[in-house]
Amino acid sequence: MYDYLIVGAGLYGAVFARLAANAGKKVLVIDKRSTVAGNIYTEKQEGINVHIYGAHIFHTNNKEVWDFLNGFATFNRFTNSPVANYKGELYSLPFNMYTFNKMWGVVTPDEAAAKIAEQRKVIKGEPKNLEEQAISLVGRDIYEKLIKGYTEKQWGRDCKDLPAFIIKRLPVRLTFDNNYFNALYQGIPIGGYTKMIENMLEGIEVRLNTDYLKNREELSTLAETVVYTGPIDAYFNYSLGTLEYRSVRFENETLDKPNFQGNAAVNYTDRETPWTRIIEHKWFEFGKDEQGNDLPKTVISREYSSEWKPGDEPYYPVNDEKNGALYEEYKKLAENEKKVIFGGRLGEYKYYDMDKTVEVAMAKFKTLGLN
Numbered sequence: 001m002y003d004y005l006i007v008g009a010g011l012y013g014a015v016f017a018r019l020a021a022n023a024g025k026k027v028l029v030i031d032k033r034s035t036v037a038g039n040i041y042t043e044k045q046e047g048i049n050v051h052i053y054g055a056h057i058f059h060t061n062n063k064e065v066w067d068f069l070n071g072f073a074t075f076n077r078f079t080n081s082p083v084a085n086y087k088g089e090l091y092s093l094p095f096n097m098y099t100f101n102k103m104w105g106v107v108t109p110d111e112a113a114a115k116i117a118e119q120r121k122v123i124k125g126e127p128k129n130l131e132e133q134a135i136s137l138v139g140r141d142i143y144e145k146l147i148k149g150y151t152e153k154q155w156g157r158d159c160k161d162l163p164a165f166i167i168k169r170l171p172v173r174l175t176f177d178n179n180y181f182n183a184l185y186q187g188i189p190i191g192g193y194t195k196m197i198e199n200m201l202e203g204i205e206v207r208l209n210t211d212y213l214k215n216r217e218e219l220s221t222l223a224e225t226v227v228y229t230g231p232i233d234a235y236f237n238y239s240l241g242t243l244e245y246r247s248v249r250f251e252n253e254t255l256d257k258p259n260f261q262g263n264a265a266v267n268y269t270d271r272e273t274p275w276t277r278i279i280e281h282k283w284f285e286f287g288k289d290e291q292g293n294d295l296p297k298t299v300i301s302r303e304y305s306s307e308w309k310p311g312d313e314p315y316y317p318v319n320d321e322k323n324g325a326l327y328e329e330y331k332k333l334a335e336n337e338k339k340v341i342f343g344g345r346l347g348e349y350k351y352y353d354m355d356k357t358v359e360v361a362m363a364k365f366k367t368l369g370l371n
Ligand code: UDP
Pocket: 084, 093, 146, 147, 148, 150, 151, 154, 166, 167, 169, 170, 267, 269
């Protein structure tokens, strides 16, 4: 008999498993995929760690989280600084003095602030949706060229129908600082995320190709407690209806040249280009292999956003009002499942970044009073 059956070998599951194992508990981790690491899975191709389920750049202000992960990986000095491509015009992201200079020709922070102030006047009171929030933060020009098209492709919804908080993730700065994140600690684990998760799961029994929902009666009898990190609505057989998710499709290409776009991420912010962004994976590791040699080839991924339907991989919860209300109903059902802990982006239906995922897994573990 195991103390914990952990469903999902992604970040939440692996952190929880490690903490439980450290506390002397007997743990079994299962995953329906043939690989560990969930959506942070990386795979080596042409000497490059390819982020198979989309780019993941670790960043946090939480020292406890940072110290914990550094027990399993050494992080490099990568700093995210995406470039926006709007119909061939290139802009620096996040929104900073380089962006404002290119957009309006302004040179000083005062001039930039004046432009934004003039354009945000149309928004009265608290912004009610993403469009109002964006205009209120950076004005209409930047909204039209760098936000509207990208956001509508990404979410498949009008910016007026999306919650304001999504755009608040992006910093706005009147300085020449194009670090995408306001975080004290940032980087990519050297050797890839998969290696980091493998290190975290060392000495813990893992069964891959094992689908919990298809064998739940049998699997549940194996442990006192189940930690479920899959979609909460799937756990309840969609009995109250389906929560909406966005899915992503990647078109990967290996190119016989050393440099395709000169940056890890280029966002295509117009409405017409069908992909949202192109990731060139080698730049997460400065184009070098582990010995420090330049890599001759490059691997790129075009990212296409789509509405999730059964059978697709869910990536992003759609945290609007309708889905939020349905999630609350599922949460009530979850609270009655005394043997089960629901966790992670899918288990809690929250747009968690990686650091938050680690943080909530640690916090949940602490509530058990085992360490
Ligand atoms: N966003 C945008 N233009 C960009 C990049 C991001 O309008 O060039 C908006 C968009 O609404 C997106 C949100 O900011 O959903 C958050 O972007 P982020 O890059 O943080 O999303 P993730 O990396 O999680 O997909």
